[in-house]
Amino acid sequence: MQWLAIAIGGALGSVLRFAAVSYLTPLINHRFPFGTFIVNLTGSFLIGVAYVLLVEKTTLPAEWRLFFITGILGGYTTFSAFSLEILQLWQEGHALNAFAYASGSVILGLLMAFIGMALTQKIF
Numbered sequence: 001m002q003w004l005a006i007a008i009g010g011a012l013g014s015v016l017r018f019a020a021v022s023y024l025t026p027l028i029n030h031r032f033p034f035g036t037f038i039v040n041l042t043g044s045f046l047i048g049v050a051y052v053l054l055v056e057k058t059t060l061p062a063e064w065r066l067f068f069i070t071g072i073l074g075g076y077t078t079f080s081a082f083s084l085e086i087l088q089l090w091q092e093g094h095a096l097n098a099f100a101y102a103s104g105s106v107i108l109g110l111l112m113a114f115i116g117m118a119l120t121q122k123i124f
Contacts, residue, residue, distance in 0.1 A: 005063040009071015017076045043077035047084050 020042075021035035028034040047069060054065045073080045082105065089098035 001063055002066050005067040006071045006074075009067040010075035013072040013075025013077075015075075016072070039077050040079040043073055043080035044083040046076075047073050047080035048087075051084060 017039050020039050023035070024038050025033065025035035050069050050073060054060060054068055069081075082102075086098045086102050089095075089101060
């Protein structure tokens, strides 16, 4: 049942992301990924709200948490999960780990995307 909750939520979140990006991006300058930027920010806000409501303040079954947080918000933006994990590390007193995770993920993620693009462009 947990897998189904994640799958359905993930499908809904992905469709929401596509709709939001498709709607927002043309409204602003095309040289800045405004739609994705707004999705990442709203997803980060919503995962904070969902965490408090669904993990800290309720006794709902795990399937509901998985449906909303892992499914919908995970499909909407993985940036929201990234933001929550950094905050959790920080709040647990692991500030250095939070900084290393945040900076390492961004820097190494960009590097890996660059390497993947460069290798693929050379091969094809």
